[in-house]
Amino acid sequence: MSTETTAVHSEHEEHEGMDKKRIIRVFLILLGITCIEFLIALYLVPKGIIPIQFANPLYIVLTLFKAFYIVAYFMHLKFEKTGLIVTLIVPILFIIGLILVLTNESHHWIDLRLPRF
Amino acid sequence: MSTAAISPVDEVKSTPWSGGRSPFNVEYGKMMMWFFLLSDAFTFSSLLIAYGALRFSASAWPSAALVFQSVPGLIEHGAPLVFVGIMTFILILSSVTMVLAVEAGHRNSRKEVIMWMIFTVIGGFMFLGCQALEWNHLHSEGFWWSSIPASPEKLQEFFAVGVPYAAQASSAHQFANLFFTITGFHGFHVFTGVIINIIITVNVLLGTYEKRGSYLMVEKVGLYWHFVDLVWVFVFTFFYLV
Numbered sequence: 001m002s003t004e005t006t007a008v009h010s011e012h013e014e015h016e017g018m019d020k021k022r023i024i025r026v027f028l029i030l031l032g033i034t035c036i037e038f039l040i041a042l043y044l045v046p047k048g049i050i051p052i053q054f055a056n057p058l059y060i061v062l063t064l065f066k067a068f069y070i071v072a073y074f075m076h077l078k079f080e081k082t083g084l085i086v087t088l089i090v091p092i093l094f095i096i097g098l099i100l101v102l103t104n105e106s107h108h109w110i111d112l113r114l115p116r117f
Numbered sequence: 118m119s120t121a122a123i124s125p126v127d128e129v130k131s132t133p134w135s136g137g138r139s140p141f142n143v144e145y146g147k148m149m150m151w152f153f154l155l156s157d158a159f160t161f162s163s164l165l166i167a168y169g170a171l172r173f174s175a176s177a178w179p180s181a182a183l184v185f186q187s188v189p190g191l192i193e194h195g196a197p198l199v200f201v202g203i204m205t206f207i208l209i210l211s212s213v214t215m216v217l218a219v220e221a222g223h224r225n226s227r228k229e230v231i232m233w234m235i236f237t238v239i240g241g242f243m244f245l246g247c248q249a250l251e252w253n254h255l256h257s258e259g260f261w262w263s264s265i266p267a268s269p270e271k272l273q274e275f276f277a278v279g280v281p282y283a284a285q286a287s288s289a290h291q292f293a294n295l296f297f298t299i300t301g302f303h304g305f306h307v308f309t310g311v312i313i314n315i316i317i318t319v320n321v322l323l324g325t326y327e328k329r330g331s332y333l334m335v336e337k338v339g340l341y342w343h344f345v346d347l348v349w350v351f352v353f354t355f356f357y358l359v
Contacts, residue, residue, distance in 0.1 A: 018220060027213045034205055041182075041198055041358050056359050063354040067347055074216050074343045076336075083133070084141040088151055095162045102170040109174035 018076065026073045033066050150337045154344045157306075161348050164302065165355055168295045175288040177280040181357050184275050184292075189250040201357045204247045205349065208307075211240025212346040219339045222332025227321060230332060234318040237342065241311035248304050252297070262297050265289040296356060303352055306345045313338050 037059060044050040050058070072078035077085055133140040141148055172178055182197040189200065214236040221229035259266030266272045266289075269282050276285050317338050326332045 018216070020217070020220065023213060023216050023220065027209065030209050031206075034202075034209070037354075037358055038198060038202060059354050059358045063350055066350045070212070070343055070347045070350065074212055074346075075340055081133070081140065081142045084143060084148070084151070087141070088155055091155055092158070095159065095166075098162065098166050099169070102166050103173060106170035106173035109170070110176070113174070 033062050147337050150340050164299050171291050177284045178288050179275040179292045189254045207244050208346050208349050211237050215339045215342045219336050222335045230321050238314050260293045310342050310345050
């Protein structure tokens, strides 16, 4: 109980960063990125302006931007202590490792499929 | 005794990592919520990476623009991504109302917290309703766990022209299983999130946090709710866009 209140008080100065104006701005950024994704998917790719090979990595980059804004501002991680940020971000490296391993592995699965389609 | 007499070893250190207090400067429950979310992130990424690996190794895959092209109850065909766009908008908006609830909590404004929490709960229910419609639509097309449209003509509707039937059938099975498992798991998170949000709203109404002097619980639940939104951002990209 007492630890909770002290934590709240010491955090209070850092919380000033997230006011209503900033919330609306982050919301508009998220909405804007989603609109760009729709523009690519519904207009630029079907019209052949962007080939699908470029569109897919572009979606992933835009998604990571959205993820950053949600975690940093909505989840408030940007305003936490560096120790907490590092503790939470570093384990994510394992996920990148799994992505690398399994995408590599999946190329071999193609050869394992019999008959080959 | 003057302070100069104390040896450097016995001096009380007060830096964040010298012990005696949390170097993270967050309350215990909030830190544990973060670690829970990290473990949940691993669960969801395992599911999504498995999806990616199966999709990479398949020679064909149902086209998202052909599978998701209806707005249930309004448009049957030819509106790709419109319905999921609405769902995404609802979830982002409910995330915003959640931050506004947390922000109001910092100002100890009980009335505003109640208002924004109720909006968040409504957003959660709207998203769940949309997902139910989406599932129902796909189910009526013939997709379900280990079930695909029965006739080859119907199945061809979801693939580019020229894909052999055997390839269509095997990847449609994988698509159906992965889609319902992953969106189902996400939907279950949204559902629990809504339940937790309702419990917190009732507690705010009862004045529990006002008595406690802090709305930290709203913040912790907010973390969970934003995480659900975060997962949706990835599900949306990998199922509907790529």
